[in-house]
Amino acid sequence: MMKSIVSSKYLACLVGSIILNLLFIINIYVGGQWKLSWSSRAAIEAETVAAIYCSGHGRAYLDGLVVVGNKPVCDCNTCFTGPDCSQFIPHCTANADGGDPLFLEPFWMQHLASSALVVAGWHQMSYTYSGKSFFSEELAKVVRKVHASVGNAVTQNRFIIFGAGSTQVLSAAVFALSPENTSSPAKVVTSVPYYPVDKQQTQYFSSQKFKYEGDAYRWKNRSDCSITNMIEIVTSPNNPDGQLKKAIFHGPNVKTIYDHAYYWPHFTPIPAPSDEDVMVFTLSKLTGHAGTRLGWAVIKDETVFNRMMIHMQMNSMGVSKDAQLRAFKLLNVVLEEGTGIFDFAYQTLKSRWERLVQTVSLSNRFSLQENNPQYCTFYNKVRQLSPAYAWLKCEREEDKDCYAVLEAANIIGRQGNLFGVEDGYVRLSLVRTQDDFDILIERLHKLITEEDGDKTM
Amino acid sequence: MMKSIVSSKYLACLVGSIILNLLFIINIYVGGQWKLSWSSRAAIEAETVAAIYCSGHGRAYLDGLVVVGNKPVCDCNTCFTGPDCSQFIPHCTANADGGDPLFLEPFWMQHLASSALVVAGWHQMSYTYSGKSFFSEELAKVVRKVHASVGNAVTQNRFIIFGAGSTQVLSAAVFALSPENTSSPAKVVTSVPYYPVDKQQTQYFSSQKFKYEGDAYRWKNRSDCSITNMIEIVTSPNNPDGQLKKAIFHGPNVKTIYDHAYYWPHFTPIPAPSDEDVMVFTLSKLTGHAGTRLGWAVIKDETVFNRMMIHMQMNSMGVSKDAQLRAFKLLNVVLEEGTGIFDFAYQTLKSRWERLVQTVSLSNRFSLQENNPQYCTFYNKVRQLSPAYAWLKCEREEDKDCYAVLEAANIIGRQGNLFGVEDGYVRLSLVRTQDDFDILIERLHKLITEEDGDKTM
Structure with a gap:
């Protein structure tokens, strides 16, 4: 009886152990990782750097700046600093200048596995593709x-x-x-x-x-x-x-x-x-x-x-x-991804545009470009622009230098005269990081509500 | 007795199974592959393409031509063809034209693990590095x-x-x-x-x-x-x-x-x-x-x-x-790699130059550029050029168009007049694949020895 209990315990352990073995085998052979040889080192290196924590306000790059030791440091968004980008810089300037399209970064962070790329050291060394053209x-x-x-x-x-x-x-x-x-x-x-x-x-x-x-x-x-x-x-x-x-x-x-x-x-x-x-x-x-x-x-x-x-x-x-x-x-x-990237990008920019319109509409001091609805064959519906840039106009006679008006409110845009028109206009980029956009709206909101404060005085 | 045999068999199986489990655990956790998540798919994809067999006369690229189905085909060296580049094309033209530096490809094939690169989909999307410069x-x-x-x-x-x-x-x-x-x-x-x-x-x-x-x-x-x-x-x-x-x-x-x-x-x-x-x-x-x-x-x-x-x-x-x-x-x-790549490249080019000198010296019809020894501070010795190109001169009066002489012998070089001199010169590239160089030497040897044949007639 005793032996039979021992035996059945053995049996249970054995069965358990064998199942575990099978799971490992399935994991290794079906999971596909068994194949990896020359790419492992680079893969670990890349995943290690990508895993560096930057508080959602930055990211570390494989070829990012190395300040101390060997590990790249976080590359922080505007207005954030510190080793993990967790410190907000108060009164910092909102950057709405260049068209850096970082609004799409979250899409790629959500599609890590499909968008990763592994390049062999000997990959495509020639000037041409198959001795023919410079172009693939x-x-x-x-x-x-x-x-x-x-x-x-x-x-x-x-x-x-x-x-x-x-x-x-x-x-x-x-x-x-x-x-x-x-x-x-x-x-x-x-x-x-x-x-x-x-x-x-x-x-x-x-x-x-x-x-x-x-x-x-x-x-x-x-x-x-x-x-x-x-x-x-x-x-x-x-x-x-x-x-x-x-x-x-x-x-x-x-x-x-x-x-x-x-x-x-x-x-x-x-x-x-x-x-x-x-x-x-x-x-x-x-x-x-x-x-x-x-x-x-x-x-x-x-x-x-x-x-x-x-x-x-x-x-x-x-x-x-x-x-x-x-x-x-x-x-x-x-x-x-089908319509995936377009849906993501459209929703992001549409919501940014709506927030901007809402903010600007609090005042008569500024206006935005026209946005007439039009039929879109991609979405099969009538829709508005969800533009990459706001083309902001300072409406007041005294605000001839619209860039300076915004600059005084801690916002950097791009001067209208660069685009061949008078300086009553400023271009504001809406395609940068979410941080950049949030700070832009905050600064604009402050500028517009303070102006209302002035009015009531 | 019977039960005890069964038990000890169980025990042996159990111990074996546990050891196997431990080995798997060690392999997975110590081997480092446990870390891989988002890069696995790309790594498998890259290694699968890199493993396509091209007979040593070609290689398959991740973004190589796809002829049938989904898998890139072998990109064959000049004079080789077939699905696995195993067929030599007889009487094909030796290509000694462009400076495609494929002579270094074997070095990178020998340094697979250290030279592989894994890129995340969100890697460096901005125009600049940290908002500062276009350059890293x-x-x-x-x-x-x-x-x-x-x-x-x-x-x-x-x-x-x-x-x-x-x-x-x-x-x-x-x-x-x-x-x-x-x-x-x-x-x-x-x-x-x-x-x-x-x-x-x-x-x-x-x-x-x-x-x-x-x-x-x-x-x-x-x-x-x-x-x-x-x-x-x-x-x-x-x-x-x-x-x-x-x-x-x-x-x-x-x-x-x-x-x-x-x-x-x-x-x-x-x-x-x-x-x-x-x-x-x-x-x-x-x-x-x-x-x-x-x-x-x-x-x-x-x-x-x-x-x-x-x-x-x-x-x-x-x-x-x-x-x-x-x-x-x-x-x-x-x-x-210290001097690794230079040693590899120097040995390759030195040996190519020596083979070329040997071949050309069989005749007075052609001559090569001067190659005076000079002290090299890198190798701490006096040494000759191991040049990227041969600057071949056709010495005979009737061979004014040296390019045409070589072309008739199934060799494509680069015409002297492109370099601002007369057409008595042709540039021959020595930095291309080993196949290209071997075929060049073969064609040159044939040209030179047939010429000797002519002479003896």
């Missing part, structure tokens, strides 16, 4: 799929070229559309308010081929324009004001570049797929990866495409394959 | 360490800037060194034989600021040069011939850019650390990662540095952070 065919395929799934651009029978962000792609397009042998340079124009980089970049690279000629409206109806080569850059949705813009110039001597960086359903209704001659897009405003520097153009004409290829060769011998690989990975996640 | 301070630190360990450049109290390969960095330097307000553009010169890209790029971007003016020797001793702004690009070691070159022009109106892409101990003796005003380097010819597009300049003057920063902003809003991260990882391996 597989990436171009994914880009076409993304456009098809969103319905924002026609890519069938179109050429696709990549560059270091839309910045390099826009420049390549200007060079490529300029006449080769001409006595007078092509006039490059943009209509106010325009994206400042178009002006600065065109002026910087100006040559006998092209010259920046300012606001497009200034040239409208001038007779000499019908004989001159014109290149119009149309930023649509526009930066700063988010409006869907159309070209001002048309005709045989006119070339048009559509900068569609913001033509994605998180920023704007998509009335129809764009089908322009040269359309420029960027990963930065689609997935939020500005630092990757990966933009592309969708091009109708083969000659223009070939000339842009030459530009990319002359300028930088193609574009980083590491950037192309990263884009390939991220865009595949975009496709896998 | 941590990468700059590693670059300084590499130069210090090799002794090829002085970097203390120098500025470092990154760009998309030396191509973009060289262009940034030309723009930055051109006078701002001038009636006559700076003359950009290079001495023959020169690196063709310098000419092509300068001509492509030429403006009122600078103009390409051809061979430097042509301008030497001309009186008007003392009053004109000159920019001389000195490629040293030179591309095509590997010689350590010095500037031809000196004086208050002369700016010099040293292209030191090949100033590493695998290509050349290092007589002393270079200490020039503007020195340009590239990952491509150091680690072999041409596709990453990551070059840098070491700069003495702050104004020049600031102007190059503006160029990088205007041109591409900085440089891909993915490229910077990859470079950071790879250069850290370079440092970890």
Whole structure:
């Protein structure tokens, strides 16, 4: 009897132990981790750094600053400091300046497993893909799929070229559309308010081929324009004001570049797929990866495409394959997730815009850009802009320098005159981190309510 | 008795099972893999693709071409084909054209674990590092360490800037060194034989600021040069011939850019650390990662540095952070391995050069560049060049078009006239895959021995 109890205890232990063994075996062999060899060290390293706690107000990077010892430190959001970014800096300045698209960071933090990337040391060392092109065919395929799934651009029978962000792609397009042998340079124009980089970049690279000629409206109806080569850059949705813009110039001597960086359903209704001659897009405003520097153009004409290829060769011998690989990975996640990233981004920006409207509407001192509803084929409904930037106007006569008004209230925006208009306007970025946006709203609210306080005095 | 046997069998099984459990626990918890969570899927994916068998004549890439189904196919070396690159293509053309530095690929295949890289989806999304610069301070630190360990450049109290390969960095330097307000553009010169890209790029971007003016020797001793702004690009070691070159022009109106892409101990003796005003380097010819597009300049003057920063902003809003991260990882391996990568690369190129010399010496029809021994401070010995390129001369009167002579023998080199000299010269690349080099030697050997056959007829 005693022995039989012992035996059955043994048996129970044995069965338990065997089950545990089976679980381990299943875990190891079915879990897939059994396969890992050369990538383990790097994976542990990356996960260790990613696990560094930064209080939700920062994050540590694999190549982040190393202050003491060997471990990267937290990279804190504006207005936060301390080893774990937990200390709020009182009275700090709200940064609403640049278009750093960190509003999308939480999406990627929620999609860790699918968006991670492992790169072998010997990965893609060559200048080219299979000895052919500087540009990945597989990436171009994914880009076409993304456009098809969103319905924002026609890519069938179109050429696709990549560059270091839309910045390099826009420049390549200007060079490529300029006449080769001409006595007078092509006039490059943009209509106010325009994206400042178009002006600065065109002026910087100006040559006998092209010259920046300012606001497009200034040239409208001038007779000499019908004989001159014109290149119009149309930023649509526009930066700063988010409006869907159309070209001002048309005709045989006119070339048009559509900068569609913001033509994605998180920023704007998509009335129809764009089908322009040269359309420029960027990963930065689609997935939020500005630092990757990966933009592309969708091009109708083969000659223009070939000339842009030459530009990319002359300028930088193609574009980083590491950037192309990263884009390939991220865009595949975009496709896998269906409407996921657009829903996330749209909801975020819509809620930011609504909070901003609510805050600004407390006063008559400021106004925002128009926001007329339009039908969006992506969401199959009428909707408003959920723009990347607020185009804020100071309405009072005495607030001529709107930038200074905000600066005095501890808010840094971008001055209206950079966009070719008077300083009654300021651009406020709505695409930065949630911290940046929250502090912006707080500062704006304070500015507006204190103003009410002044009034009642 | 029977029961006791059963019991002891149970006991043995139990003990065995418990030991197995312990082994699993040790394996999982001490092996370190227990930590892996979000990176596993990507790691398995990368290792699976890397394990695709390509017969040693190719490799499969994560973003490689997908022909059927979902799995990337082998990317085969020149002259090899088939699903696993096992089929040799008879009579195929030897490719000795471009400078694709695949000779370093085996080094990275031998250092899999240390050179692997894992990137989180949310890694470095911002344009800048910590809101400050487009360029990674941590990468700059590693670059300084590499130069210090090799002794090829002085970097203390120098500025470092990154760009998309030396191509973009060289262009940034030309723009930055051109006078701002001038009636006559700076003359950009290079001495023959020169690196063709310098000419092509300068001509492509030429403006009122600078103009390409051809061979430097042509301008030497001309009186008007003392009053004109000159920019001389000195490629040293030179591309095509590997010689350590010095500037031809000196004086208050002369700016010099040293292209030191090949100033590493695998290509050349290092007589002393270079200490020039503007020195340009590239990952491509150091680690072999041409596709990453990551070059840098070491700069003495702050104004020049600031102007190059503006160029990088205007041109591409900085440089891909993915490229910077990859470079950071790879250069850290370079440092970890001491002289490892240089030894590997030097031995490979030395042996290639010796095989080439042996082959060419079988005939008087061809000759190679001079290769005078010099003291190398890195190896503490007198040694010869182990150059990246052979600068082959066709010695016979009737072989004026040396490129055509080689082409007829199924060898593609790069025509001498691209380098500013007559077509009696051809550049042959010695830095490509081992397959490319082997086939080059085979074709050359055949050409030379058949020629002997002709002679004996």
